[in-house]
Amino acid sequence: MSIVYENYDYENPILTGENGVEVDYKGKWKSEVFNNPGNLCLELACGRGEYTLALAKDNPNENFMGIDVKGARIWRGAKNALEQNLKNVRFLRTRIEQVDLFFDKGEVDEIWITFPDPFHGKDNRKLTHHKFLDRYKYLLKDGGWINFKTDDDNLFDYSLKSINSYQGANILYKNDDIYADELPFKELDYKTHYEKNHLAEGKKIKFIRFTL
Ligand SMILES: C[S@@+](CC[C@H](N)C(=O)[O-])C[C@H]1O[C@@H](n2cnc3c(N)ncnc32)[C@H](O)[C@@H]1O
Structure with a gap:
């Protein structure tokens, strides 16, 4: 069974599923793919999808999808999900620039963005x-929130400015050193591959939860 959907041709954004067969699940992920009306949560820049798997394990009645452009990482995450028999996990390999093409407006309940790159360089490539x-606002149901975790000071400061200057955005919680005190949400304690590396280097982990 394949739990990975891919879009190879960015000019022609058609998704393929098992055995390269074209699929179209826009507006139908919960009903036709997960067969579960529970919440749908996306992890963007998921890499190997550590957050996707940890959330899925702790919330078996909800649906989780990891999204990244790097195939090898996604396949590693998918293999882990299958080995752990997690029925509520899928992966989507595409560029986040066009993620809105594969979902209906308001189809997504929550988003995690975990240790995304790039941190420096052109602002319009930063995932905040x-x-x-604009794309996340389209995907999310009204009041659905975005969780953003990073180790990078520049990206954290840039993201705060970007969110604060976005019309209608509201920061629900922010912290520039989440492990300094007791965690306000237990999901913050999950650690990705990159997060473990950053912690080993002594970096502080930063977090913003916001609505758009
Ligand atoms: C530093 S890695 C973090 C991976 C994982 N979240 C973790 O914490 O271990 C950043 C990831 O962001 C992905 N990424 C960055 N920009 C992207 C974009 N525009 N579309 C899809 N993936 C993107 C990269 O492919 C990469 O896997």
Whole structure:
């Protein structure tokens, strides 16, 4: 069984599923793919999808999808999910620039963005640029929130400015050193591959939860 959907041709954004067969699940992920009306949560820049798997394990009645452009990482995450028999996990390999093409407006209940790159360089490539916030706003149901975790000071500061200057955005919680005190949400304690590396280097982990 394949739990990975892919879009190879960015000019022609058609998804393929098992055995390269074309699929279209826009508006139908819960009903036709997960067969579960529970919440749908996306992890963007998921890499190997550590957050996706941890959330799925702790919330068996909800649906989780990891999204990244890097195939090898996604396949590793999918293999782990299958080995752990997690029925509520899927992966989507695509560029986040076009993630809105594969979902209906308001189809998503919650988003995690975990240790995304790039941190420096052109702002319009950062996953908290207004260009990306527009896409997340389209995907999310009204009041659905975005969880953003990073180790990078520049990206954290840039993201705060970007969110604060986005019309209608509201920061629900922010912390520039989440492990300094007791965690306010237990999901913050899950650690990705990159997070473990950053912690080993002594970096502080930062977090923002916001609505758009
Ligand atoms: C530093 S890794 C973090 C991976 C994982 N979240 C973790 O914490 O271990 C950043 C990931 O963001 C993904 N990424 C960055 N920009 C992206 C974009 N525009 N579309 C899809 N994936 C993107 C990269 O492919 C990469 O896997």
